Amino acid sequence: MVDVEALSAELAGAGPGAIVQRALAEHGADVAISFSGAEDVLLIELARQSGLTFRVFSLDTGRLHPETYRFFAAVEKHYGLRIEYCLPDGAQVQALVRQKGLFSFYEDGHTECCNLRKVEPLRRQLATLTAWITGQRRDQSPTRAEVPVVQVDPGFRGQGGAPLIKYNPLANVTLDYVWASLQGFEVPTNELHGRGLISIGCEPCTRAVLPGQHEREGRWWWERASDKECGLHQR
Numbered sequence: 001m002v003d004v005e006a007l008s009a010e011l012a013g014a015g016p017g018a019i020v021q022r023a024l025a026e027h028g029a030d031v032a033i034s035f036s037g038a039e040d041v042l043l044i045e046l047a048r049q050s051g052l053t054f055r056v057f058s059l060d061t062g063r064l065h066p067e068t069y070r071f072f073a074a075v076e077k078h079y080g081l082r083i084e085y086c087l088p089d090g091a092q093v094q095a096l097v098r099q100k101g102l103f104s105f106y107e108d109g110h111t112e113c114c115n116l117r118k119v120e121p122l123r124r125q126l127a128t129l130t131a132w133i134t135g136q137r138r139d140q141s142p143t144r145a146e147v148p149v150v151q152v153d154p155g156f157r158g159q160g161g162a163p164l165i166k167y168n169p170l171a172n173v174t175l176d177y178v179w180a181s182l183q184g185f186e187v188p189t190n191e192l193h194g195r196g197l198i199s200i201g202c203e204p205c206t207r208a209v210l211p212g213q214h215e216r217e218g219r220w221w222w223e224r225a226s227d228k229e230c231g232l233h234q235r
Helices: 004-013 016-030 041-050 066-080 090-100 112-126 177-185 191-195
Strands: 031-034 056-059 084-086 131-133 150-157 163-167
Touching: 004 016, 004 150, 016 031, 016 041, 016 131, 016 163, 031 041, 041 177, 056 112, 066 191, 084 112, 090 112, 112 150, 163 177
Parallel strands: 031 056, 031 131, 056 084, 131 163
Antiparallel strands: 150 163
């Protein structure tokens, strides 16, 4: 078991690349990068630069933009990898849609839909790992302001029900840093970013933001800022 407290102290001031490399070195094939189809393609690039073998998974909710699916394909081709897609339970999604319709989240909140389409598929994936790597940043939203670089995941368990280690290599950097890095490395990016969508999720729950607006204002815009999480990252 990794000494999370010691590792967190050791990596507190480390750069994103060093954190990614350490996670891969510590866990080998039992750690995977969580790729949302947005700017956290930077994590994949940093993993490639490490020279170590790495895995990538993504949650295919069935409600993503066509542009995001094309982006997935571009990333797979660019890096010569296969993303491990995690899909929701079809019977559960069918039951929800038949009972409440396709857009019930506009009326009663996004939690129920996100639980079926995102949280449960993620739970199944994480149960096969000892650690995961995410693209969380402290400047993304009020709910992420205290994101640590390394932590024991408070909401999910790993292999055999053991504690799961969570690495957040981008915790200390800004969106500007991320985009400068992506442009410098000349890696694929989601074409939706060029249309004002910064934080990209499911198509019905994502929209463009205006100049000066925070990136998360384009996600679940009908809800309060303190509610703009889908259950993937618990505190």
